[in-house]
Amino acid sequence: MVNVENEVSAVPQDAAPPFALVRGEAFNTLPRDLYIPPDALEVFLETFEGPLDLLLYLIKRQNLEILDISVAEITRQYMVYIELMKGLQLELVAEYLVMAAMLAEIKSRMLLPRPPGVAEGEEGDPRAELIRRLQEYERYKRAATDVEALPQLGRDIFTVSAERPDTQVMRLAPQVSLHEVLLALKDVLTRAEMFSHHHVQREALSVRERMSNILSAVNADNFTEFTTLFTVEEGRQGVVVTLLAVLELIKESLLELIQTDTFSPIYVKVPRQSIQGVSDEFATT
């Protein structure tokens, strides 16, 4: 017998330990139908993925179809393996014992005489549920093999890549919807209770737009002729808006009106100090 002391050293036996213990009795010879090299037995037993896997192995070893299994014979062989696993102190998960109980129950039902008057099929084959489970497991066991055979990245398939060109990560500016801006305004105006005071009105808005336009059109170095600020095509209303804008700008000291003589052309210009302010600001930053 091959030396298996190392594998079974956990078995609390002294000199010449038996191969395994079955129901308390020393188990010194392997079952005749187990032709696995003994030193590989433990590894072998551990490869089973559970009771269904072990049963499928036993069925295949007998060259049987799942449908043709003899429950009595399969149960006998199954129990031998269970005892072997116990003897080797493999971690025997509960599922193996549950299956043993199920096999025993099927076996006993197969032995019971069918009650008279009950036609075959009504009671059903006691093996049906076991066969269904074996078939179901077999199906996915094969599927697992099929999946493993698919081309795998790093084993059969190698991805390729080329060196990236010199580039900086482009950072895109966030998207904003007008709706978001308006909601923000609603919030801030609600907070400031601006709605009730009618500080901001549509009319004021177009005057303010015009104020911005005028401010961008004029500068401190040159005089701009007052009349060029008006666009005849805008009609009476446009002229009024521009005039209001100019007056507001003058009130806020953002613009000055210059007329050298009576009836001579009126010019507008940004006050000199204002521009001075710009250069000051740039100088300090």
Next chain:
Amino acid sequence: MNSQQLKNIIEAALLAADHPLSVDQLAVLFMPAHPEQSTEDAAPTRDELRQALSVLQQECESRGIELKEVSSGYRFQVKQALAPWISRLWEERAPRYSRALLETLALIAYRQPITRAEIEDIRGVAVSSNIIKTLQEREWVRVLGHREVPGRPALYGTTREFLDFFSLKGLGDLPTLAEISSLDGIPTQMHLNQSEINPMSDNNSPDSNPGSNIVQLYPAANDTKADTNEASAHG
């Protein structure tokens, strides 16, 4: 932009990206960076992009790489016939996966959405948490939702990364589940086989259960499904 330049940009993009690129992702490369900014060149249409991809695919016939469409888009890969030489670039062999992991993965792939208890039911043994964790870390499997039963167990499904890893365009490309002969006189079992042997066949009927969800999760799978079924019906 002429077709030569379009083709070259696509080739360069697929080789520079570290993951497959879909036609939509390729299209973005040609869109103006800022919506308000217009370009002189009109961006290529989806059809023009597909046309260029097809030309690239043909040109690869005489090359060492091939252009392959997988679930999340197109990628260049080494031709499988050259693997014996190319694999020598790396000293380490690709990892082998345990049977327990592969069986769990297969059950999730073919039976999704599926709970751990259902996997354990079919395999006949407990599924170790490590296996689920490994599958999730590899990004092959993810939680799709929870079954509304006590304990709210997680429902698992596969990801695009899973499909990409195994060079599949969709779940319909998975190998067909084996037909197992049925036992006469066991009607329930027949019924079970018919409805559950091949989850892929369910996809044709819009209201059937697991398949229709999978179609929605993986739109790409939908395209190939009809072909696959037809092919396997003939084969």
Next chain:
Amino acid sequence: MNSQQLKNIIEAALLAADHPLSVDQLAVLFMPAHPEQSTEDAAPTRDELRQALSVLQQECESRGIELKEVSSGYRFQVKQALAPWISRLWEERAPRYSRALLETLALIAYRQPITRAEIEDIRGVAVSSNIIKTLQEREWVRVLGHREVPGRPALYGTTREFLDFFSLKGLGDLPTLAEISSLDGIPTQMHLNQSEINPMSDNNSPDSNPGSNIVQLYPAANDTKADTNEASAHG
């Protein structure tokens, strides 16, 4: 091994490796795996390898990549001329604008010309310099002039770019305050663009809309369960 296959293996190897390969490193790929084992094909000589590299180099003229020799060997790289398109693979969308920024922008739009102090007055909190700077960099806001008061504060107004971005012909197109006060919080279509524009944001990823998938999963999942239960009840 003919020169075509030799060239293809070199092409595949250079593209599969994540670093440049020297001629010596390429030569290793063709050496017999076991010294005692002889191959029918003689391994290519260094000259044959260099010859194949030179052919590959020429063939790249019409492609999107080029074969470059760097200090540690040969590598394929994307042609620099294609960088404007390829670099968009890595572009990222900056985080959303803060509420403070949007409020500031809105006040400048409706109350221009306006100083920072006036904005702070209405908002009730200080306006950070960063906000003004961001708005100026985006070219939505500019300095129109300075108010003639101590400190000569800048007067801010909106720009033509601001109007263009929001598709306004003029400030008069902005809704009136009465219209604004009846606004509800339902966001409009424009944010959708955000996810479509970035090529790296994976629109196809099933994760992008987990909610809707889960809703659809539940009824189906329950159906599956019902089938299973029925089947096992009969079995």
